[in-house]
Structures are given as structure tokens and as C-alpha cells.
Amino acid sequence: xxxxxxxxxxxxxxxxxxxxxxxxxxxxxxxxxxxxxxxxxxxxxxxxxxxxxxxxxxxxxxxxxxxxxxxxxxxxxxxxxxxxxxxxxxxxxxxxxxxxxxxxxxxxxxxxxxxxxxxxxxxxxxxxxxxxxxxxxxxxxxxxxxxxxxxxxxxxxxxxxxxxxxxxxxxxxxxxxxxxxxxxxxxxxxxxxxxxxxxxxxxxxxxxxxxxxxxxxxxxxxxxxxxxxxxxxxxxxxxxxxxxxxxxxxxxxxxxxxxxxxxxxxxxxxxxxxxxxxxxxxxxxxxxxxxxxxxxxxxxxxxxxxxxxxxxxxxxxxxxxxxxxxxxxxxxxxxxxxxxxxxxxxxxxxxxxxxxxxxxxxxxxxxxxxxxxxxxxxxxxxxxxxxxxxxxxxxxxxxxxxxxxxxxxxxxxxxxxxxxxxxxxxxxxxxxxxxxxxxxxxxxxxxxxxxxxxxxxxxxxxxxxxxxxxxxxxxxxxxxxxxxxxxxxxxx
Amino acid sequence: xxxxxxxxxxxxxxxxxxxxxxxxxxxxxxxxxxxxxxxxxxxxxxxxxxxxxxxxxxxxxxxxxxxxxxxxxxxxxxxxxxxxxxxxxxxxxxxxxxxxxxxxxxxxxxxxxxxxxxxxxxxxxxxxxxxxxxxxxxxxxxxxxxxxxxxxxxxxxxxxxxxxxxxxxxxxxxxxxxxxxxxxxxxxxxxxxxxxxxxxxxxxxxxxxxxxxxxxxxxxxxxxxxxxxxxxxxxxxxxxxxxxxxxxxxxxxxxxxxxxxxxxxxxxxxxxxxxxxxxxxxxxxxxxxxxxxxxxxxxxxxxxxxxxxxxxxxxxxxxxxxxxxxxxxxxxxxxxxxxxxxxxxxxxxxxxxxxxxxxxxxxxxxxxxxxxxxxxxxxxxxxxxxxxxxxxxxxxxxxxxxxxxxxxxxxxxxxxxxxxxxxxxxxxxxxxxxxxxxxxxxxxxxxxxxxxxxxxxxxxxxxxxxxxxxxxxxxxxxxxxxxxxxxxxxxx
Numbered sequence: 007x008x009x010x011x012x013x014x015x016x017x018x019x020x021x022x023x024x025x026x027x028x029x030x031x032x033x034x035x036x037x038x039x040x041x042x043x044x045x046x047x048x049x050x051x052x053x054x055x056x057x058x059x060x061x062x063x064x065x066x067x068x069x070x071x072x073x074x075x076x077x078x079x080x081x082x083x084x085x086x087x088x089x090x091x092x093x094x095x096x097x098x099x100x101x102x103x104x105x106x107x108x109x110x111x112x113x114x115x116x117x118x119x120x121x122x123x124x125x126x127x128x129x130x131x132x133x134x135x136x137x138x139x140x141x142x143x144x145x146x147x148x149x150x151x152x153x154x155x156x157x158x159x160x161x162x163x164x165x166x167x168x169x170x171x172x173x174x175x176x177x178x179x180x181x182x183x184x185x186x187x188x189x190x191x192x193x194x195x196x197x198x199x200x201x202x203x204x205x206x207x208x209x210x211x212x213x214x215x216x217x218x219x220x221x222x223x224x225x226x227x228x229x230x231x232x233x234x235x236x237x238x239x240x241x242x243x244x245x246x247x248x249x250x251x252x253x254x255x256x257x258x259x260x261x262x263x264x265x266x267x268x269x270x271x272x273x274x275x276x277x278x279x280x281x282x283x284x285x286x287x288x289x290x291x292x293x294x295x296x297x298x299x300x301x302x303x304x305x306x307x308x309x310x311x312x313x314x315x316x317x318x319x320x321x322x323x324x325x326x327x328x329x330x331x332x333x334x335x336x337x338x339x340x341x342x343x344x345x346x347x348x349x350x351x352x353x354x355x356x357x358x359x360x361x362x363x364x365x366x367x368x369x370x371x372x373x374x375x376x377x378x379x380x381x382x383x384x385x386x387x388x389x390x391x392x393x394x395x396x397x398x399x400x401x402x403x404x405x406x407x408x409x410x411x412x413x414x415x416x417x418x419x420x421x422x423x424x425x426x427x428x429x430x431x432x433x434x435x436x437x438x439x440x441x442x443x444x445x446x447x448x449x450x451x452x453x454x455x456x457x458x459x460x461x462x463x464x465x466x467x468x469x470x471x472x473x474x475x476x477x478x479x480x481x482x483x484x485x486x487x488x489x490x491x492x493x494x495x496x497x498x
Numbered sequence: 499x500x501x502x503x504x505x506x507x508x509x510x511x512x513x514x515x516x517x518x519x520x521x522x523x524x525x526x527x528x529x530x531x532x533x534x535x536x537x538x539x540x541x542x543x544x545x546x547x548x549x550x551x552x553x554x555x556x557x558x559x560x561x562x563x564x565x566x567x568x569x570x571x572x573x574x575x576x577x578x579x580x581x582x583x584x585x586x587x588x589x590x591x592x593x594x595x596x597x598x599x600x601x602x603x604x605x606x607x608x609x610x611x612x613x614x615x616x617x618x619x620x621x622x623x624x625x626x627x628x629x630x631x632x633x634x635x636x637x638x639x640x641x642x643x644x645x646x647x648x649x650x651x652x653x654x655x656x657x658x659x660x661x662x663x664x665x666x667x668x669x670x671x672x673x674x675x676x677x678x679x680x681x682x683x684x685x686x687x688x689x690x691x692x693x694x695x696x697x698x699x700x701x702x703x704x705x706x707x708x709x710x711x712x713x714x715x716x717x718x719x720x721x722x723x724x725x726x727x728x729x730x731x732x733x734x735x736x737x738x739x740x741x742x743x744x745x746x747x748x749x750x751x752x753x754x755x756x757x758x759x760x761x762x763x764x765x766x767x768x769x770x771x772x773x774x775x776x777x778x779x780x781x782x783x784x785x786x787x788x789x790x791x792x793x794x795x796x797x798x799x800x801x802x803x804x805x806x807x808x809x810x811x812x813x814x815x816x817x818x819x820x821x822x823x824x825x826x827x828x829x830x831x832x833x834x835x836x837x838x839x840x841x842x843x844x845x846x847x848x849x850x851x852x853x854x855x856x857x858x859x860x861x862x863x864x865x866x867x868x869x870x871x872x873x874x875x876x877x878x879x880x881x882x883x884x885x886x887x888x889x890x891x892x893x894x895x896x897x898x899x900x901x902x903x904x905x906x907x908x909x910x911x912x913x914x915x916x917x918x919x920x921x922x923x924x925x926x927x928x929x930x931x932x933x934x935x936x937x938x939x940x941x942x943x944x945x946x947x948x949x950x951x952x953x954x955x956x957x958x959x960x961x962x963x964x965x966x967x968x969x970x971x972x973x974x975x976x977x978x979x980x981x982x983x984x985x986x987x988x989x990x
Contacts, residue, residue, distance in 0.1 A: 036572055036629050037565040037617065045560035045645060052561060068537035069544060073529040074619075074650055074666050075588075078595075080528055082605050092595040092605050096567075098619065099591045099607070101654040103570075103584040113574050113584055115591070115616060124607060125529065127566075127590065127619075137528050147841075153537060158566055158650065162593040174566050349639075 039173030049306035090225020169286035177281035190274035216469025240442020298363030314371030450481035531665030541798035582717020661778035669773035708961025732934020790855030806863030942973035
């Protein structure tokens with residue numbers, strides 16, 4: 007195992023791919039644009055799922071499951087949504103294969119098994135879900151409906167990158183139905199907060215909460231709220247979205263309820279989702295030139311113990327203590343790996359577990375055994391310390407908390423340092439090219455200007471931050487009057 | 499809410515459909531053959547998943563995720579497997595929709611976006627996974643690979659029933675790779691035991707472990723092991739399968755490893771799965787004419803508390819105690835619902851929660867408050883008792899254990915009473931028609947005989963039980979010599 011190391015500063019994109027590959031997180035599959043999520047990568051995703059699921063249930067949501075396929079006629083019903091996703095839809099047209107009469111052992115589509123109506127593999131589930139909600143909702147007593155689903159979705163992508171943009175990806179999608187506009191908007195914002203808190207407290211990634219412009223809105227939404235993170239190369243990454251859908255889907259599927267007065271009203275909707283894209287954010291936000299750096303709260307393995315020995319006698323002595331330490335740490339709910347492979351030297355193991363981002367490494371040698379101490383190295387800043395064995399589990403727990411905090415603080419400082427104002431077009435271009443990051447600038451509020459800026463700079467408006475300060479100014483591009491600054495960035 | 503009640507004895511099939519619908523477990527969707535799993539049904543499935551996932555990890559397996567799609571050329575590679583599933587494959591042929599020029603607002607397939615190679619929506623994942631394992635396995639050091647995936651799969655079904663047989667269903671599929679035949683067989687049997695223990699200890703359904711005949715084997719397997727349950731209408735239900743795949747997939751995908759001597763050998767494989775079909779088993783095994791009966795270990799709600807009152811004063815008094823009880827029970831990890839709806843009478847609530855199978859109902863009225871007691875009714879046998887409030891949580895926990903045991907014992911007695919020997923063809927037919935259940939009979943071991951019996955009676959060989967007693971006899975159908983009895987039944 008000789009890993010090709012590439013520095014972030016040399017080739018950020020290759021650095022990212024190497025970490026995904028070398029840390030055994032995911033790989034490209036035999037299916038164009040689809041990935042295999044490997045066990046170590048999936049274990050991190052499971053940790054994310056667990057915590058998000060807990061938060062969804064805490065806020066009153068239940069899980070359910072809706073079909074993978076959407077009949078074309080339902081898919082078409084909400085026209086803006088359909089148009090937005092039409093160009094990236096995988097379509098099932100047949101339901102049977104038969105033996106190829108010309109080619110023994112090969113199969114061909116059975117021409118007699120053509121579907122009367124094509125089925126779309128869900129790119130998102132509003133259509134199938136709202137066609138179902140129609141039957142569930144008669145009266146205000148049936149509302150709200152607060153449902154989430156964990157599922158796979160497919161959006162045909164021409165240029166894919168592991169985790170960041172794949173044809174099939176895993177996600178959760180919340181779909182809620184409400185009797186009032188206000189309640190739906192509150193739900194939209196509540197879930198945005200759930201996402202922001204998760205990003206900050208678990209992924210250790212500070213995010214900016216904001217609302218998308220019309221150009222960047224989810225197809226079919228009235229408003230799309232988002233959390234935006236900043237990666238180490240100065241590019242923004244949209245990490246989650248929460249949509250206020252107004253009555254668009256209720257209109258498309260004729261979903262009405264009788265209010266308390268007995269009058270029929272259209273139902274209000276939200277939807278919100280995060281995906282395996284978060285894995286990409288996690289990798290890019292914290293990792294360094296030696297590999298993955300994981301916040302302890304999402305690390306499948308918190309501590310790796312590596313024995314140092316020259317002969318079997320020493321190995322046995324060290325193993326005894328290592329197993330004791332392992333047991334003690336596991337007693338405090340820590341996940342511990344004792345790497346006793348005799349096929350690899352300690353130095354190799356150190357590098358491998360650094361690559362995999364295990365937050366704490368403990369090395370135990372014969373001298374440590376004599377001294378009643380162990381050598382502890384934290385992954386985030388590589389600091390080494392000798393720890394007395396007494397009360398070790400508590401000390402390690404404190405250390406893990408310190409690591410979680412430090413990773414967050416580092417990312418937060420980075421974010422703070424990468425939001426810069428620009429007041430002229432030249433300054434704007436120069437900041438984007440020389441520094442990257444978010445550029446806070448005035449914009450005249452029109453889609454045309456936004457488009458032109460994107461064409462000329464590849465930067466998009468990431469969001470209008472929530473509680474944005476109103477401030478009179480002139481649009482960076484058109485010079486027309488503007489009432490507030492918005493955040494531009496190049497992005498993933 | 500006026501539920502149509504149908505007795506098991508009158509129309510078993512309608513009785514089943516009514517429970518699925520009325521207990522809010524699942525419903526048919528707008529997509530032919532696909533179901534919507536509703537929140538209450540999904541909560542039961544989540545409980546199953548949790549426990550199975552725990553058992554898989556305990557036995558050394560990790561979760562991962564492989565693509566939804568299988569390119570046709572990979573799908574074809576293992577010919578027996580491909581042939582077995584070909585006639586039920588959903589096929590993706592296009593990746594884009596465009597506006598219908600003749601029909602504003604409608605979409606059609608873009609004829610220019612035809613895939614060069616069709617993609618099969620996975621009916622099972624051996625092909626895509628073994629084409630991936632090929633790159634993961636070089637040496638004996640890379641083995642075993644012990645991976646499970648939770649996923650949706652699609653098998654085009656002409657006649658569907660909620661949970662029991664649907665075009666899309668949810669399942670887990672384990673796929674393991676081993677260096678020796680023996681290790682692979684041990685894995686196959688270990689996972690069969692995991693399933694059997696889960697069925698018995700969590701679902702409270704006793705099962706028979708056995709091996710399938712060649713006719714009933716998984717396409718591509720050397721041996722298919724199964725657990726078979728007995729439903730209340732005397733039909734068998736296959737609840738889980740564990741396959742020893744030999745080297746079939748290794749051959750198809752050329753997956754070899756260097757053994758300790760440096761020689762190349764083909765890898766040995768297993769796969770094993772259970773699906774949302776288990777929901778059907780759970781419903782059919784225990785429920786009664788009043789609705790669902792859930793074993794406490796899989797019940798999303800353990801206890802429902804229903805207040806009995808005539809006026810607001812009484813309601814407040816009762817509510818105070820109800821909330822105290824709720825808190826105390828929740829402190830013992832019980833899931834408790836306090837049904838304080840003022841829109842429904844207690845009798846209605848009793849019936850509704852019976853329908854939903856909540857194991858324990860507590861009613862609290864003003865007199866109970868005065869007496870410091872509550873009325874407790876168990877769902878399984880409807881027994882009512884007055885319980886003193888002192889130490890209530892422990893008493894309820896004991897009661898739940900007793901319910902779990904009782905449900906299992908009842909099902910076990912039913913199973914025992916429904917395995918009957920037949921020694922003549924007439925007896926065989928009569929038993930199948932009059933009693934149903936498993937019929938233990940001699941069989942000559944040929945597929946031809948098995949086929950003919952199936953044609954004439956609709957009964958199949960459910961399995962050859964593990965550790966089957968060898969016993970000389972004559973085939974029930976052909977009269978030819980037989981070395982053992984096998985279990986026949988009509989089945990789902």
C-alpha cells in the first residue's frame with residue numbers, strides 16, 4: 007500500500023479524489039456516474055443518519071416510504087418541477103428481458119413488455135408524495151403531515167464526482183403538509199435550523215443560512231432556503247436546502263382540506279433534504295495533506311491503539327495493557343480499534359490511521375507499560391502527549407471534545423477570513439481570482455444581472471443571508487441601485 | 499372512522515387487507531405493484547431493521563452501498579441468476595425527457611437520449627457486487643469480505659399483495675466472500691440462525707429451518723437455506739433465505755485470490771436476505787378479528803393511556819395522573835402514547851388502539867385516581883386487571899414480557915399442531931384440503947415428481963428440515979423409494 011500523496015496546494019481536486027480512494031470511503035462503480043460507498047465511508051454516513059434521524063423525530067416527524075418510480079403523468083403535473091428535472095431523468099420503459107435469439111447466453115429487452123406509461127426513477131419525490139397526500143387529507147384535523155423518507159434518488163449527471171455529484175445518491179427528503187402559510191414557513195425555517203445545527207455541532211462545519219435567488223431556487227418552490235459551507239479551496243458548497251413550496255403541489259394534485267368553517271382550502275407544503283453530498287463537505291472542510299480529519303462525533307473509530315514491540319514477549323506485555331485500555335474506553339461508549347496486525351510496522355500503521363482520520367492514536371510500548379503511561383497523538387493538530395493511565399477514559403473523552411471544538415474553530419476562522427466585501431467590479435473579479443471565498447457585494451436584484459455575472463466569472467449568488475443588513479448601494483455589475491449585499495462565490 | 503371488520507374465518511385474504519389498511523401500515527400507490535409504507539408500518543419495519551442490523555454487526559458485518567442499476571452486460575454474466583430474474587426486470591433505456599412538441603405541458607422521452615447499454619433496476623445485487631469485489635480481492639489477506647446493504651429492489655410482479663409480494667420492496671442483502679468452501683457454508687448457516695433467532699425472539703414467530711429443493715433454489719445458488727413460518731390460514735410463508743453460492747459468481751466475474759502458497763483460487767460466496775415481507779408474516783401470524791397483535795419487542799407504542807372523564811374537572815384530575823404514569827413508564831424505556839383527544843369517546847379509542855396492536859392499554863378514570871390504581875388490558879388475550887400504581891413501570895415491563903412470551907407460545911402451539919404426517923396420496927390431499935399446514939411426507943427426490951405434485955395440489959416442498967431424520971419410505975406420489983420425509987405446504 008503505497009499511497010500517492012498530493013498536497014491541497016498543488017492539486018486540490020486530485021487531493022480530494024485521493025482521500026476518498028485511499029481512506030476507503032467510496033469508489034466509482036461499473037455504472038456510469040454511480041458510486042459504491044465502501045464500509046468505512048458508509049459508517050460515517052450512518053453516523054450522520056442516526057443524528058439527523060434523531061433530530062427529525064425530536065421535531066415531530068415520522069419516517070415512511072414512497073415508491074422509487076413516478077408515472078410520467080404524475081411527474082408532469084407540477085410543471086415547473088417537471089421542467090426542472092426533465093433533462094436528468096432515468097426512464098424505465100420495459101419490464102422484461104428475454105433470451106437473445108441471435109446470441110446465446112445474452113439477454114435483450116422483450117419488445118412485448120413495453121410499459122403503457124413510462125416510469126421515471128425519482129429525482130425527488132414531491133410528485134409521488136403529493137399524489138398520495140391527496141387521499142390522506144380531507145379536513146384540517148388531518149394536518150399537519152410531518153413525514154421524512156430515507157431513500158436513493160437518481161439525477162442523470164454528465165460530470166460526476168464521488169459524493170459531490172453522482173447520478174444516484176442517498177438522501178433524506180422531508181415532505182410536510184400544513185393548513186396555513188405561516189406554519190409551513192415556520193417548518194421550512196425550523197428544518198433549516200436543524201441542518202445548520204447538525205453541520206456546526208456534528209460536522210464541525212460553520213454554515214451561512216440564507217435564501218436562494220429565483221435563479222437558484224428548487225424547481226417548484228416559492229422560496230429555497232439553504233446552508234452554505236466554505237471549503238478549503240475557497241469554493242462554496244451548498245450543504246442542505248429547505249423549500250417553502252407554497253400551494254404549488256396542492257394545486258397540481260388538487261389537495262384541499264376543509265377548514266374549521268367547512269370551507270375548502272389548498273394545502274401548504276414544504277420539503278427539505280440533505281444527501282451523501284455532506285460526505286464531500288466533511289472531507290473537504292477539514293482534511294489535510296496527510297488525509298482525512300474527522301470530527302469525533304462522526305468518527306466510526308474514535309481511538310486506534312497501536313502496539314510497539316520488538317519481540318513476542320514485549321508484544322504480549324503490551325497487548326495485555328492495550329486490551330485493558332480498550333475495555334476501559336469502550337466502557338465510556340468510545341469505539342476503539344486495536345491494530346495488532348503483525349504484517350505492518352508501527353510507522354505504516356500511524357500513516358494509515360492518519361489517512362483514515364481517526365481522531366486519537368494511542369501507542370503503547372514496553373517502556374509505557376513500565377511507566378504506567380501511554381503516548382497519545384491527536385489527529386487534528388498532531389500534538390503528542392504522554393498520558394498517565396489513571397482515569398484515562400475520562401482524559402480521552404475530554405481530548406475528543408477538545409478536538410471537536412478545535413476542528414470547528416479552525417473551520418470557523420477560515421470561514422470568517424473568507425468573507426470579503428467588494429465595492430467595484432474590478433475588486434470583485436480580483437477577490438474571486440486571487441482569494442476565492444465568499445464575496446459580499448451589492449446586486450440589483452435581477453436575474454439578468456445574476457446570469458451575466460455567472461457567465462463572466464463563474465460565480466453565483468450563494469444566498470441572501472438571513473437577517474441580512476439592509477444597506478443602500480449600487481450593483482457591482484450594473485451600477486443600478488441595490489438595497490443589500492448578497493454572497494457570491496464559485497461553488498461545487 | 500367506521501372500520502369494516504372481516505373475520506379470519508370468513509375471508510382470510512380480506513381480513514389481511516383490512517388490517518394493513520385500517521391499522522395504517524401500508525397502501526397501494528399510484529405505481530402499479532408498488533406500495534406506500536405509512537408511518538406506523540414503517541416504524542415497525544425500523545424496529546426490525548434496528549435489531550437485525552445490530553445482529554449483523556455483532557457477527558462482524560459492515561454496511562455499504564452499491565448502485566441501484568446493473569448494466570445489462572454485468573447482469574448477464576452469471577447465466578443462471580440472469581435467467582432466473584430476466585422475466586421480472588425493470589429496464590432503464592433513456593436518461594432524458596423533453597417537452598412534447600404536440601402537447602404543451604407534457605413530456606416525452608428524448609429519442610436522442612437512449613442509453614448505449616440498458617440498465618437493469620437491481621432485482622438482487624450479486625452481479626453488481628461481485629463485479630466490484632473483483633477489484634477488492636487479490637490475496638487471502640483480503641478475505642473474508644462481510645458486507646450487508648439495506649436497499650430497495652425491484653422485481654416486476656403481475657399479482658401483488660401489500661408487503662407479501664410487491665414490485666418494489668425494501669430489504670437487506672448480505673454478500674460475503676470467503677477463501678474456503680467450509681467458511682462460506684458456515685457463514686450461510688450462521689446467518690440462517692440469525693434470521694431464525696430474530697423471527698422467534700423478536701417477531702415471536704417459530705420457524706422451521708431447512709434447505710430448499712433444486713426447484714425452489716435461488717437462481718445461481720448451490721444451496722438455498724430458508725426459514726419457513728406457518729400463518730393462521732395454514733399456509734406457509736418463506737421468511738428469509740441464506741444462499742451458499744459456491745464459486746458461481748467468482749467464475750462469472752473471474753474473482754480469484756492468491757492463497758498462502760501463492761496459487762490462484764476462485765473465491766467462495768454467500769448471500770442472504772430478508773425483506774418487508776416480514777411485515778406480512780408479522781401481521782398474519784398473530785393478528786385476530788379485532789386487528790393487529792404486535793409482539794412488544796416490535797411495537798412502536800408499548801402502552802396507550804386513555805383518560806376516562808365526564809367533565810373538565812375530571813379530565814384535569816385524570817390527566818395529571820396519566821402524565822405521571824407516562825413519565826414513569828418512559829423512564830423504563832417504554833414508548834407511551836397518551837390519547838387525550840376530546841373528539842373521540844373511550845370506546846372508540848379502545849377499538850382503534852386494539853386495531854393498531856398496541857400491547858397494553860391503560861385506562862384511568864376518577865375512581866382510579868382516588869384508589870391509586872389503573873385499569874390495565876393486554877391486547878393479546880384481552881385480560882383486564884386493576885393494578886396498584888406502586889411500582890407500576892416494573893409491573894408493566896413484566897406484563898410486556900409475559901405478552902411477548904404468550905404470543906410466541908400461541909404461535910408455537912399452532913405450528914406444532916399444524917405439522918402432520920401423510921403416508922398415502924389420499925391422506926396427503928385430504929390433509930392439504932381439510933387442514934392445510936405442513937404435511938410431512940416421503941418424496942422420491944426428483945424435480946419431476948415435485949413439479950407434478952405442485953401442479954395437482956398447488957403444494958410445494960417448503961424445505962428439507964435441517965437435521966432431518968433419515969427414514970426409509972415410499973414417495974407419496976410415485977411410490978419410489980425415499981430416504982426421508984420433507985415438508986410440503988401451500989404457501990404465499
